[in-house]
Amino acid sequence: MAQGVLHLVRSNGSLMTSRTGVELVVQRIASRSAKPGVDLLGAVFSTNVHDLVADPEVDVILELIGGEGLAKDLIESALAAGKPVVTANKAVIAAHGNQLLAGGNVPLRFEAAVAGAIPIIQSLRQGLAANRIDAIYGIINGTCNYMLTVMEEEGLAFEEVLAQAQALGYAEADPAFDIQGTDAAHKLTILAALGFGTSYDFSALYVEGITQIAAEDIQYAKELGFKIKHLGIAVHSDAGLETRVHPALVPESALLASVNGVMNAVQVVSDGAGETLFSGPGAGGAATASAVLADVLSLGSAIAGQSGAAAQRQNQNQDKPKAGPAPAISRVAMDDIASACYLRIPTVDRPGVFAQVASALSAHSISIEAVIQKEQPASDASVSIVIMTNRVVESVVNAALKELSALDTVVGEITRIRVAPTH
Numbered sequence: 001m002a003q004g005v006l007h008l009v010r011s012n013g014s015l016m017t018s019r020t021g022v023e024l025v026v027q028r029i030a031s032r033s034a035k036p037g038v039d040l041l042g043a044v045f046s047t048n049v050h051d052l053v054a055d056p057e058v059d060v061i062l063e064l065i066g067g068e069g070l071a072k073d074l075i076e077s078a079l080a081a082g083k084p085v086v087t088a089n090k091a092v093i094a095a096h097g098n099q100l101l102a103g104g105n106v107p108l109r110f111e112a113a114v115a116g117a118i119p120i121i122q123s124l125r126q127g128l129a130a131n132r133i134d135a136i137y138g139i140i141n142g143t144c145n146y147m148l149t150v151m152e153e154e155g156l157a158f159e160e161v162l163a164q165a166q167a168l169g170y171a172e173a174d175p176a177f178d179i180q181g182t183d184a185a186h187k188l189t190i191l192a193a194l195g196f197g198t199s200y201d202f203s204a205l206y207v208e209g210i211t212q213i214a215a216e217d218i219q220y221a222k223e224l225g226f227k228i229k230h231l232g233i234a235v236h237s238d239a240g241l242e243t244r245v246h247p248a249l250v251p252e253s254a255l256l257a258s259v260n261g262v263m264n265a266v267q268v269v270s271d272g273a274g275e276t277l278f279s280g281p282g283a284g285g286a287a288t289a290s291a292v293l294a295d296v297l298s299l300g301s302a303i304a305g306q307s308g309a310a311a312q313r314q315n316q317n318q319d320k321p322k323a324g325p326a327p328a329i330s331r332v333a334m335d336d337i338a339s340a341c342y343l344r345i346p347t348v349d350r351p352g353v354f355a356q357v358a359s360a361l362s363a364h365s366i367s368i369e370a371v372i373q374k375e376q377p378a379s380d381a382s383v384s385i386v387i388m389t390n391r392v393v394e395s396v397v398n399a400a401l402k403e404l405s406a407l408d409t410v411v412g413e414i415t416r417i418r419v420a421p422t423h
């Protein structure tokens, strides 16, 4: 991605200067190994990232390494040396944002850390600053969205689509971070902190990936009028703030249902602006470089006008929770969250099984809103009973699923997919 930044500076540097008055000079570049084939735009090359901090000619440091080790060290030492930092690193902000932003006098910006090219951080900080935010829903992992889209369009199995995504470069060789939901959870941690003024608390999120989604779930969901999307959800209500990442059924008519492939989208619901949808490429060198350079240019403008006190004030960290009365937002425990659910229950193909399942659900006061029951072409003679439930509290569904799983007529793992909340 660093090469995307160099490319954009090379191709659009003068446009950036004429638009913002900021002239970008790439003074130093560090990476593990030299890149003889890459045009470094005249920068001094080094293999030690701390050389960037030591160079008095360097005004702003771009941390594009990733991870939480060296990246965190570099950010800390740059901020300690009074040098503003731009990072694309959601992991380091989600895990250490409170600490890194605590000083507040030297800017740390991270527009590229969430949803790639989409200027969602700036929108939450400034564009929507006049609003009370009620909810944020995000398709914020391109790998998951790509895989779910291809599973839907081509009816392929999860593993087949994963191999395809890896071949195309849309999934890492080790895809765990994406498909288990961690990457989306890092991003939602940041969105929740900015939208609701909470701390950067990755551990407060409920996180589920897409590994349990089968092609048949996508087909059944379609029959029921839904698409399956992997969502980051942060919803504020009288009960508190829900922060969760999991696959969700989204009505086909919903704005987010039409966001396909590697595209990302973030929907923000607020009291004044209503429903706003931001969409665009969530990854890729040029797309992410666009967000990185937006931060650099904004810092450059502030540095250029720093002689004025107003610019100095604007240059303070805008990302840390503001001083003044702390927002009294408590988190809602996952057990207390209510959702309508899709349940796919693999059972033996025998009369009376559906009645047994219905009775187990009814014992937990769960009602059945819709049912699909088809014979499977599978050789094991099992059938899938697909049920849409009413809106039920998570702890109650969990208890019912435990009981259902224990039935000797239930012959495999039950798939539960929550319906996304609506506003």
Ligand SMILES: NC(=O)c1ccc[n+]([C@@H]2O[C@H](COP(=O)([O-])OP(=O)(O)OC[C@H]3O[C@@H](n4cnc5c(N)ncnc54)[C@H](OP(=O)(O)O)[C@@H]3O)[C@@H](O)[C@H]2O)c1
Residues within 6 Å of the ligand: 001, 002, 030, 031, 032, 033, 034, 047, 048, 049, 064, 065, 066, 067, 070, 088, 089, 090, 091, 112, 113, 116, 282, 283, 284, 285, 288
């Ligand atoms: N790629 C995207 O589309 C995208 C989108 C949004 C956010 N991000 C974020 O951007 C960051 C970078 O991602 P990436 O995909 O660009 O990763 P990458 O391709 O692996 O690049 C990492 C860079 O860091 C350098 N590096 C690693 N360890 C180093 C060390 N010990 N000393 C000096 N340099 C070191 C590498 O140098 P060598 O090349 O010499 O190994 C390489 O230039 C991550 O935080 C990621 O989450 C990426």
